[in-house]
Amino acid sequence: MMPLEVLEQAQAELPDWQHTGMSVAEVSHRSKEFVACADHTQELLRQILGIPDNYRVLFIQGGAFGQFAGVPLNLSKPGDTVDFVLTGQWGTKAFKEAKRFGLNPIAVTDEKASNYTTTPAQGTIQPTEGAAYLHYTPNETIGGVEFGYIPETGDVPLVADMSSTILSRPLDVSKFGVIYAGTQKNMGPAGMAVVIVRDDLLDRARLDTPSIWSYQLMAENNSMLNTPPTFSIYLLGKILEWVIAQGGLDGLAVRNRTKAETFYAFLDASDFYSNPVAHDSRSWMNIPFLMANADLNKQFVAQAEQAGLTNLAGHRSVGGMRASIYNAMPQAGVDALIEFMKEFERVHA
Structure with missing residues (x-):
């Protein structure tokens, strides 16, 4: 779900953006108008998240x-050891992908025994x-599992996939080496990732x-090495801008x-209903729930959709239902x- 105010603003500006006579989807990414737009977006993100000066913000x-x-x-380079904390399917997918690059991925923690x-x-x-x-992965969307803390990793750079939790609350960016997030949860439509990377990691x-996909080249070119995802x-x-109007991250x-509460x-x-996640690991963004009689699941989802309550079917891998309550x-x-x-x-009880 995206803020209605944002959709209405985009709708109003779509035929003629900033008096250019064109849509923002039509202007050159090198035009002064769009360069200013991209700079404005980056500065707002820095302001809202409190991103330190020694971090780059990339749109990839x-x-x-x-x-x-x-x-x-x-x-990393081939042969390196890379650590993973596995608390669900997305962390596991990242772990499996790392194997494709000649690395030695180690699951230092795997919560599989609890069924994640x-x-x-x-x-x-x-x-x-x-x-x-x-x-x-601070928040696992499929299982509705979320960390209540930031892991301490000492000299080992901490990398976080924050796709489903970024902008939902204040965040200490300085605790991380790299933060990346797909934009399709709290930051807009699908297709782009925001990467926040510490300067000392750019040359690796x-x-x-x-x-x-080179952080260094993208940083040197202000995310415009190629035509960026302008829209x-x-x-x-x-x-x-909407986040600021809501009182910021606080x-x-x-x-x-x-x-969530x-x-x-x-x-x-x-x-009649239950949530399977441990109380200290419950997500603010994604709340799975089960019914005592699983035979009613399809009927529940269908009737909910008729009532205007959509996308409540749980992921096909876990079943049940899931309410995603993003910003x-x-x-x-x-x-x-x-x-x-x-x-x-x-x-039905």
Whole structure:
């Protein structure tokens, strides 16, 4: 879900952006208007996240999945050990992708025994000595599992796939070597990844790293080594302006915490519905839930869609249902879902 205000602004500007007589999707990425737009988007992101001066902000095509390859290409060489913390399917996919680049990937923690409903206890993650980096996924969308802390990795650069949690609350960027995030959750449409990389890591790329995925080359060219995803950059800027209007990350944190707590409280009080995730690992953004009678799942999803409550089917790999309540989802959306679920339970319990 994207903020309605942003969609309406984009709609109004689409035929004639900044009095150019063209859509933002038509102007040259080298035009003074679009260069200023990209610079504005980057500065807003720096302001909102408090990104230190010794970090670069990159706009790269290919989404987060592209960065499953981009990270090892930029931070390691063949034969290096790279560490992974596995708490769900996306971290596991990144782990498997790293194997394609001649690395020695090690799962220093794997929560498979809990069926990926837990995160490791704080202080238990121990990086391998000499590892090129340690990768983790702060929020796993499919399982609805989220870290309540940032792992301490010492001299080993910490890499985070923040696709589904970035901009949902304040963040200490200085704790990380690299943060990457697909834009399709809290930052706009699919197709682009935002990469935030510390300066001292820019010169580690392999010689055969594709130019468009080279952090150093992209940083040197202000993300315009090739034609960038202009519409995604433009919409990200609009969303960042919306974030500021919501009170910044502090304001969104209050809003997001309240939405999640409301829904979890309802689930915990029910004998008909349940959430499988450990209480200390519950996500603010993605809340899976089950029914006592799984035979009702398809009926639930179909009736919910008829009521205007969409995309509630759980991922095909885990089943059940899942409510994704990203930044743009209002409290009213959560309340409407709860009311529907109460009525469904009344009829089918």
